[in-house]
Structures are given as C-alpha cells and as structure tokens.
Amino acid sequence: MSSLSYSGGFAEPVFAAQAAFRAVLDAFARPGNVISKPAETRPPEPFLGVTGDLLCTLADTDTPVFLAPLADEDSAAAAWLRFHTGAEVTRDASRAVFAVCTSLKALPALSQFPQGTAEYPDRSTTLILQVESLEGGETQVLLSGPGLAQERPFAPKGLAEPFWHEVARNNGQYPRGVDFLFVSASAIAGVPRSTKIQLQGA
Amino acid sequence: MYVAVKGGETAIRNAHRLVADKRRGDRSVPSISLDQIVNQLALAVDRVMAEGSLYDPELAALAIKQARGDMIEAIFLLRAFRTTAPRFGFSEPLDTSNMLVERRISATFKDLPGGQLLGPTFDYTHRLLDPELAGDAEIPAPELAEAGDGVMPRVTDLLGQEGLIEADADAGEEAETGDLTREPLSFPADRALRLQALARGDEGFLLSLGYSTQRGYARSHPFAGEIRLGEVEVMVEIPELGFTVSIGRIEVTECQMINQFKGSAKVPPQFTRGYGLVFGHAERKAMSMALVDRALRWRELGEEKTAPAQDEEFVLSHSDNVQATGFVEHLKLPHYVDFQAELELVRRMRAKHEAAVRDSAGQDESKAKQQEAAE
Amino acid sequence: MNRETAMTRQEAMAVLARSSLEKLRAAWDGWDSKPATELLRGPETGMIMIRGRTGGSGAPFNLGEASVTRATVRLGTGEVGFSCILGRDTEKARLAAIFDGLWQRDGDRGRIEQDLLLPLAERLAAADRTVRAQTAATQVNFFTMVRGDDE
Known part of the structure; x- marks a missing residue:
C-alpha cells in the first residue's frame, strides 16, 4: 500500500465532518439547491476532494462502498477509503450502502442497488455522483416536492435525458429507492427519492 | 394527543445535586477510587462489562461508582457510552483452546x-461471613506449584x-455473522x-x-x-x-x-x-x-x-436488562394526559353503570308493583 | 550494528500492545536522535467487536465490544508505524506506533528488540508463568479410598 493512501484525510476530523454533514443535510432538505462546500480532504484519483469529504463523514466499517467504474481492492482509491473510513470497497452493487460514480457510463442500472424495503426504507444506497459542474448543463429538469416551495430548475453538467428518466422512475417508487448527491469540485446538491422530476419539454 | 409540559427545571437540578451528595456520602470517609473498584470489586466490574457489552474495566468501574453500585444503572451507563464510540472492525474469533x-x-x-x-473459586468455601475482612488484614501470597505443559x-x-x-456446526467462512x-x-x-x-x-x-x-x-x-x-x-x-x-x-x-x-x-x-x-x-x-x-x-x-x-x-x-428497565421505569414519567383520558372514561363508564343499575332497579320496582296490582 | 531479527513484526506489535505506558515513555524519552513524527491518523479511541465461536470451534458469533485505541505515525525517515491496542490510552497508542515505525528500520530494529521488546516480553512471560504456577497449586489430586470391604 502506497504511503499516499495514508495522507489527505481530515485535518480536524470532528469539525470537518460536522461541516460536511451539515452540507449534506442542507442538500437533501432543499433539493437541487447548490451548496458551496470547500474540499478539505485530498483523496487520490478519481475522487474529487468533496467526494473524499463526504466519504470521510458518512462511510465507516458498516457501510460497503461501490465504485463505478469498478475498482480493485488494492487500487489507490480503495486503499485511501479503507484507511480513512474503514469502509470496504465492494464490487457487488447489491451490497452498497454508498456508491461513488466518477463516470456515468460505468454506473449500473439504479435497480441493481438496494432500494430499501417497505419496513426499512432506509436500507437503500446513497449515490454520490461526481460532475464537472452543478450548473450550466444541457439537460435541465424541474424539481418539485418536499423542501421546494416552487419548482426549481436543476441542470448539472453531463447528465442527459436517459439518466433523468431513470431518476424519475426511481423517485416514483417512493418511499423506496436510492438517493442522489451530486458533487463538483467545490459544491454539492441533493436529490432525494421524495423529489418529483420533470424533464423540460417533456 | 401529547401536550408538552414545561417546568420542574429547578427541582431536577437540585435532585441531581442531591444524588451527587448522597453518592459521595459522609465526607470523612475516603472517596472510593476506580482502581479499588477494578481490583476489589472485580466480579461486579466483569458483570457490568458483560451486560454492558463493552470490555473496558476502568469505564465499568466508573459506571459502578456513578450508579452508586446499582448494577443495572451501571450497565445502562456503559451501554450509553458504547453507542457514542465508533467501531473500527471485528476481531478474529477468540481461540479459547489457547487460553x-x-x-x-x-x-x-x-x-x-x-x-x-x-x-x-468460591466453591468449597463455607459461606460464613468473615469478620476479618472488615479490616485490612494481611493476605498471604498464593501458593505456587510446578505447572504442567499447559x-x-x-x-x-x-x-x-x-x-x-x-x-460444532460450521456456518462456512463466507456466511455473514448477524x-x-x-x-x-x-x-x-x-x-x-x-x-x-x-x-x-x-x-x-x-x-x-x-x-x-x-x-x-x-x-x-x-x-x-x-x-x-x-x-x-x-x-x-x-x-x-x-x-x-x-x-x-x-x-x-x-x-x-x-x-x-x-x-x-x-x-x-x-x-x-x-x-x-x-x-x-x-x-x-x-x-x-x-x-x-x-x-x-x-x-x-x-x-x-x-x-x-x-x-x-x-x-x-x-x-436485555437495559430494554427491560427502560420500559418498566418509563412508567415513572408523567402520564398525566393519558391518565386524565382514562379518568374521564372511567367516570363515564361509572355513570352509565350507575344509570343502568338505577334503571333495572326501577324496572324491578314497577314489575313488582304490576304484580301486586294483578294479585 | 546489524543484529539478526529476533522477532517478527507481528510479535513486536503484540509486545508493544501489552506493555505499559510508563515503559514506552521511558524508552522514547531515552531515545537519542529521535526522528520527526507526523500523525497520519489518530490516536483515536473506538471499539472492536469481539467474536467467539459457537461451541468453541464452530461458526463465529458476536460476543461484545472492547475499547480499542489506534494510531498511525509517519517517521521523518518515511516509515509508517501502526498500533492498535486494547484500552483507551491514546499516548500509549501513539508511542507504540512510533516504535513500530522504528522497528522497521534495519539500523534500529536490533536496539529496539534488545533494549525494549525482549525485556518486556520476558516480563510478560514471567507474569504468565506466575499465573500458571498459582493455578497449578489448585490442581486436584484425586486418590481412591477403598470402602465397604466385603471380602
């Protein structure tokens, strides 16, 4: 294991994790709202710093993490994750408590992830999707539902219509389904399963 | 329906101060140290660790001291601490043949x-109270003997x-341990x-x-x-x-x-x-x-x-005694509203019951009168 | 000085885990030319879930947790030292990680083993021998008494 994997964690774990947790709460409470989040961690490729922050805040030994594209156990990303969070990197999407997607092409169908059960809807995956930017994308969706007084436009870069159709299908099974955190180099936004997705022009 | 009730802050604060005073007791008696508890009340410490589900003798001793010797309260304290600590992982299964x-x-x-x-062991002792232990008599060192190959x-x-x-049933190495x-x-x-x-x-x-x-x-x-x-x-x-x-x-x-x-x-x-x-x-x-x-x-x-x-x-x-004590002891918490509702209900039922008794008595009376008249 | 290694790294870590804070602190205080140390993680206290086996040798089950403290330290010379020890002593975990790092250096290993680890291991072994001897003194020696002689 390279010595790189040991560095780049939170310098002040308690305060940094609290700040990141607050950002996640705000992101899910106000879907589609772009929340500025400076990166504290310095994880290896392909993770962004903010992704590292979220993982160091949310992941632990009880939460297998799925990486898309798949990563080997001895990859730098897996080693970094294991050292700083204790989380195991799984190649089995059906065991994922968190999934980090750094390339949309590599993302399995959302239905492959745990969707929660009627008794325990919380037993589903939270997806962390890295995007180039949370604004200015070609495809814009309108979000509505809990946490939104009126419809809010949302257009992260690099997410095309087929993806949003899948998200809409996922959110249609509320209270079951996965939740989404979109991450850029300096901000996050959330789309929980309770949000209604409307494609522009559809 | 729940109705939030406020009040009692001063009473609670003073009650906590009072329990701290009772815990310490007579100030002319030396305070008990955690080392003393770990060493001399070792089996109490062991029980708190086992049922508190956390192996940590010093914390178990602290819990016993804080709980004034109430074992279930001490177990509760250790369990509560347990929930705040992150879990780093699992041990390999203990090998008790290599003990x-x-x-x-x-x-x-x-x-x-x-x-x-x-x-x-306490086995084969006479279970007679030993007045010498009330003091601090010299305790001889244990006997030694040549040990076998172990x-x-x-x-x-x-x-x-x-x-x-x-x-022993083997679940297979891959099976998840619940x-x-x-x-x-x-x-x-x-x-x-x-x-x-x-x-x-x-x-x-x-x-x-x-x-x-x-x-x-x-x-x-x-x-x-x-x-x-x-x-x-x-x-x-x-x-x-x-x-x-x-x-x-x-x-x-x-x-x-x-x-x-x-x-x-x-x-x-x-x-x-x-x-x-x-x-x-x-x-x-x-x-x-x-x-x-x-x-x-x-x-x-x-x-x-x-x-x-x-x-x-x-x-x-x-x-689980923490669950059990939680549910039994929660009965001490205010149930004023629940009880008011019950009280209302019982009053109404009582009124109905009395009315029914009166009615049937009235009917009996009128029946008797009718009978009398017929005769 | 390049003495032969007397212990494996696992053995060295096991001795460090069971030594007292005082011993480690004295060894570190007396260590000349201390390398710079950088804490990469911890020292932090948490828990390990301890497992047993059904019937002693069957399927694993979760027995209960134990307090554990761990630390990861990088020495100025590049070695990364680890510790993971029962209890909540963060200073002991930090020192144990430093000595694990030092042990990995060919130039220091012999000295650490001779001056610190082997004497500690011997003290621990002596304590075990005492427990065995005390326990052996409580071994039951059965002898048979012949009763009710009917011959």
Missing part, C-alpha cells in the same frame, strides 16, 4: 488431560473423538444471534430460565462438561497491513454444557451441547447461558417446544 487458564474444571471426567484446576484439550473434543457428541446491534432482531433468529443476545443478557433472568430447565420445563439433562476461565489473545486483522496482530488479552469464562439426548427423527442418540461464553469471570452467567442456549435449540434437534426457556421470542425479547 492462559486460571481455572478449569469438568464435572464429567475426573482425570482429564491438564487436570482439574480449581483456580480462584496442554488442556476441551472435554468436548475428547468426546468428539468417539463420535458420541455432536460436532449483529443485533446493527439490525433489529427478527424471529426465528439463528444461533449466532441468540448467543450474542444471551452473552449480553441479564444474569438473573438467564439464571432463572436455566434453573427452570433443570426443574423440568424443557428438561435437557445437563452436565457441566467443562468450565474454563482465563485470558485469551484478541487478534485483529489490520486491513492496511494485510496481516493479523494481537491487540492484547481479555479475560473470558467459557462453559461447555453436555446434554443427554435420546435422539429424534432428525438426529441419532448422542450427547448434544449448550454453549456459554462471557466477558470476565462470570461462571454462573456462562452456565446459565449454556443451559438456555441448549433449550433454544429444540427446533434444530427435533424436540417438542413446551417451556418458556425454549421460546426464543420470549427469551430474547426479555433478556
């Missing part, structure tokens, strides 16, 4: 390899060689989950249930095959290093109960087993756990379920 043995006895074989070692095979392994006792601290218990629970629940269960509750099996409620003809007490190494795999290291030792008590078994449609006649493993020196608890573990195996062994000790939902749902 620094401090006590090891068998009630089934007199001459077993390694011998019968009584160790620090090889102490398990009694169950000796019987296993003849095939007369069931083998954890009731992560997923709520659901029934039927597998044996690993049952053992976890029993290991942290209330000693008194398990003792009574174990006793009930001996008195004929799910009779299972037990023999104490082996009881051993001592220190075992805790091995943990460090993922960053890719190998397993020893992180220190803990003391545990293990009980192998051997039970006579006539056989069933599923299983040939042989000895079956109940298992107990508990943090610290906790022989009564380990034995009780083994008895109850065996009773709970009725389904697997094709026995009839006739007694409370066999009912896993009953046993596992009520064995």
